Every structure is written in structure tokens, then in C-alpha cells.
Amino acid sequence: MTPESTVQAGRRATMRRFRYGFIIATLAYVGLVHLSDFVLDANPGASWRYAIAVLPAVPVAVCVVALVPYYHHLLDELQQRIQLEAIAFAFLGALIIAFVYGLLELAGLPGIAWKWAWVLMVALWVIGDWLARRRRL
Amino acid sequence: MKNTLRELRAERGWTQADLSEQLGVSRQTINAIETGKYDPSLPLAFRIAALFGRPIEAIFHPDGS
Amino acid sequence: MLDQDVAKRIYDRWVWVALIVYSGLLGGVITVMQTYPDAAWRYPVAITPMIPWVFTVGAYVRYFRRMDELHQRMALEAFAFAFAGTALLTFTYGFLDFAGLPRINWWFVWPVMGTLWFIGGFVARRRWL
Known part of the structure; x- marks a missing residue:
């Protein structure tokens, strides 16, 4: 085997592991969401309901x-740099938005659930990815 | 990647700080390169090669060979 | 001294300046908000404490541009660590919120992000240095 094909084979194996891991995690997530919903509905006042809720x-x-290390392994050095820049952009963007919105809450804007913070972060990641690609590719 | 940066530096009697000053990178980065934890970018590798007056492949070697 | 070190010193100074000016402005804003709870201009006034941080961010950008390649890499990894940590924490808190824990203001999101960034910087240094 030439060195290139060894690298390719390694990448394919990593990709496979990555994909299986991702599918298993998604299935586990969907299953646990329903399970915790069911348990919480049946036991609305239980003291352990928070533990069930975070399952x-x-x-x-x-x-x-x-999986992040696997994902990282799949990228070449330029792709890694692009991802790091995209994530840095998303982090700083989210930091600034959270900071400003926190101040606006002082002025009376309604509080937003924390779960929107990660949605915001992922959205900014997509934008950052687009920007970093435009800059580097 | 393996490299002979530490030996080359010692030959000239330079400290990591001396080398860092001449290359315009931090001393910590010099150390990370010498210990093989960090592979320098191509521009930095060329600056190192130019400073020691040797071709890059005389300083840096791929791990395998 | 390297440009990187000079830029870091300037950035460090701006962090302290911003912290002090920010605390003062924040105190002022809270008082004003309590005194004029219905004024239309309270929204622009409320965001004034971010002004000193604009300069700190500017100083950080200059510092980042002057960092050598390994320090840039470590800085980016620290951001990535903080990004993953914050996303996971806010994701998890979404479930607790659903189960009945009180909503936390977004006020507290950025200190969490800052803390994780700090830890991320430490982790990246351990990895490379």
C-alpha cells in the first residue's frame, strides 16, 4: 500500500466510527427525550425529576x-483552521449578543430561555463557516 | 515531524530567547517546535532554514523516515 | 520585546480599564432604570456599559494579529473549547428549565462563556506548551 492509501483507509475508518457514533447518539437522544417526558408526566412532583430531565x-x-477529536482528525490542516476560525467567530458573536441582551433585560426586555443561546451559537457557526471559507478558499 | 533545531541552536550557543527574538516568535513556540509538539508553518520553517543557512529538509524530518 | 508581548500588555491593561469603567456604568444604569422605569430612552442607556469593552475587543484583535502562529492556534482552540462548553451547558439547562427550574437571565450567559474561555486557554496551553 502506498502511504496515501493508508491515510485514506484511516480516514474512511474514522469516518465510519464518526458516523456510527453520531447515529447512536441521535437515537439515544430521541429515545431519552421521550422516556424523560413520559417519566416527568407520570411524576410531576418528584424530587429527582431534574436528574431525569437532563438525561x-x-x-x-x-x-x-x-467525537470532536474524530471530526478533527478527518479535516486537513486548512479545514481545521477554517473550522477553528468559524467557531471563534460564533463564540465571539454569541458572547457579544448575550452581553448586550443581558443589559437590555435590565431595561425591561423579557428574559429568553437559555436553550436559545445554543441555537444562536449554532446559527452563528454556520455564518462563520461561510465567512471563513470565503476568506480562505 | 522531528527536527534538529535544538542541536543547531546549541551549536551557535543561542538560547531559546535569542532564537525567538531573531525569528519574531515567542520563546514558548520555539520550545514547542524543539520538543516536536508543534510543526511550524511553511513560512516559519523557511525563516528557520534561512537563519541557519541550511535547506529545510536538513532541519525537519518526517516521523516515518 | 516581541510585538506580541507589547500587544498583550496593552490588551491586559484594557481588560482592567474596561472592568472598572463597566462596573461604574453598570451601577449608574441600574439606578437610572429604577428611577425611570418607563422612559423610552432606557434601552440605549442600558447598553452603555458595553462601550469600554469595545476598546478591549479592539485591543484583543490587535493582540491576536500580532500573536505568533502557535499562540493564534491556542487562542482559536480556547474559543472552540468555550464554544462547545457553552453550547452544551445552555442545551442542558434547556431541559432543566423544562422540568421546572427557574429561567436564568441572559445576563449570566456571558460570565459562563468568559469562564469557559479562560479554562479553554489553560487547556490549550497544557496541550501545546
Whole structure:
């Protein structure tokens, strides 16, 4: 085998592991969302309901922590740099928006649920990815 | 990547700080390159090669060979 | 001294200046908001505490441009760490919110982000230095 094809084979194996991991995490997430919904509905006053409520976040957290290195491994050095720049853009954008909105809450704007923060971050990541690609490719 | 930066630097009697000053990068970066933790960019590798008056492949070697 | 170190010193100074001016302005804003709860101009007034931070961000951008390539890489990795951490935390809190924990103001999002950024910087330094 030439060195190139070894690298390619390694990448394919990583890609496979990445994809399986992702599918398993998604299935676990969907299953746990329904399970925790069901359990919470049946036991509205239980003291342990918070522990049940966060269960669906566990596969997502495992996915992020375990799969990010794999994902990173799949990218060449320029792609890595583009991703890092896109994420830095998203982080700073979200930081500034959260900061300004926090101040506007003082002035009386309604509070927003925290879950919108991660939606905002992912949206900014998409924009950052587009910008970084335009700059580097 | 492996490299002979530490040996070359020692030959000239330079400290990491001396080298960092001449290359315009931090001393920590010099150390990370010498210990093989960080592979320099092509422009920086060329600056290193020019400073020591040697071709790049005389300073940096791929891990495998 | 390297340009990078000079720029870092300027940036560090701006962090402290901004913290002090920000605290003062924030105190003022809270008082004004309580005194004039219905004034139409309270929204533009409320965001004035961000003004000193604009200069800090400017100083950080200059510092980033003067960083050597490894320091840039570490800075980007610190952001990525903080990004993942913040996204996970806010995602998780969404479920707790659903289960009945009180809503937390967005006020508290940016300190979380700042703390994770700090930890991310530490992790990146451990990895490369």
C-alpha cells in the first residue's frame, strides 16, 4: 500500500466510527427525550425529576466530547483552521449578543430561555463557516 | 515531524530567547517546535532554514523516515 | 520585546480599564432604570456599559494579529473549547428549565462563556506548551 492509501483507509475508518457514533447518539437522544417526558408526566412532583430531565443531554455531551477529536482528525490542516476560525467567530458573536441582551433585560426586555443561546451559537457557526471559507478558499 | 533545531541552536550557543527574538516568535513556540509538539508553518520553517543557512529538509524530518 | 508581548500588555491593561469603567456604568444604569422605569430612552442607556469593552475587543484583535502562529492556534482552540462548553451547558439547562427550574437571565450567559474561555486557554496551553 502506498502511504496515501493508508491515510485514506484511516480516514474512511474514522469516518465510519464518526458516523456510527453520531447515529447512536441521535437515537439515544430521541429515545431519552421521550422516556424523560413520559417519566416527568407520570411524576410531576418528584424530587429527582431534574436528574431525569437532563438525561437526553448525556448522549449529546458524550457525542461532543468523544467525537470532536474524530471530526478533527478527518479535516486537513486548512479545514481545521477554517473550522477553528468559524467557531471563534460564533463564540465571539454569541458572547457579544448575550452581553448586550443581558443589559437590555435590565431595561425591561423579557428574559429568553437559555436553550436559545445554543441555537444562536449554532446559527452563528454556520455564518462563520461561510465567512471563513470565503476568506480562505 | 522531528527536527534538529535544538542541536543547531546549541551549536551557535543561542538560547531559546535569542532564537525567538531573531525569528519574531515567542520563546514558548520555539520550545514547542524543539520538543516536536508543534510543526511550524511553511513560512516559519523557511525563516528557520534561512537563519541557519541550511535547506529545510536538513532541519525537519518526517516521523516515518 | 516581541510585538506580541507589547500587544498583550496593552490588551491586559484594557481588560482592567474596561472592568472598572463597566462596573461604574453598570451601577449608574441600574439606578437610572429604577428611577425611570418607563422612559423610552432606557434601552440605549442600558447598553452603555458595553462601550469600554469595545476598546478591549479592539485591543484583543490587535493582540491576536500580532500573536505568533502557535499562540493564534491556542487562542482559536480556547474559543472552540468555550464554544462547545457553552453550547452544551445552555442545551442542558434547556431541559432543566423544562422540568421546572427557574429561567436564568441572559445576563449570566456571558460570565459562563468568559469562564469557559479562560479554562479553554489553560487547556490549550497544557496541550501545546
